[in-house]
Amino acid sequence: MATGWVKDKGLWYYLNESGSMATGWVKDKGLWYYLNESGSMATGWVKDKGLWYYLNESGSMATGWVKDKGLWYYLNESGSMATGWFTVSGKWYYTYNSGDLLVNTTTPDGYRVNANGEWVG
Structure with a gap:
């Protein structure tokens, strides 16, 4: 079998x-x-129980930073896509509800993020 x-x-x-x-x-x-x-x-993006996951070309679930179609996303240790404010290695980042990282702009709640998406004030 x-x-x-x-x-x-x-x-x-x-x-x-x-x-x-x-x-x-x-x-x-x-x-x-x-x-x-x-x-x-x-492979690619999969929504399961209201959460988004990214599966590599090999089919394995991704964690950490993923660049897709020119946009950056962060996938938690559980593999689910981060949204809103989150920290990585002591730095704060903000993503839209769609999961893509804000860069060189002001977040909806009034904070600046730099070219790497890191909160600067």
Whole structure:
């Protein structure tokens, strides 16, 4: 019985220990993957239970900073996209509700952020 990753017609699927096709979140070798309702491995942005996640081209869930289509996003340790104010390495950043980082501007609550998106006052 086949288990683990299987490629079919250019798409990846994960077969669990019983040999049935998995859907939703799967952890394999320490990395998280998201499998669509059809069972195929997702890449790019995925919304699950109201939170956004980014899955790399390999399908693994990203954490930390991600640049997509010229915009920066921050993904928490849990993989979910940060919105509003958050800190990384002691520096404050602000993102729109869409998750993209504000740079060289004033936040909606009146604070300045620099070219790196860091709060400067």
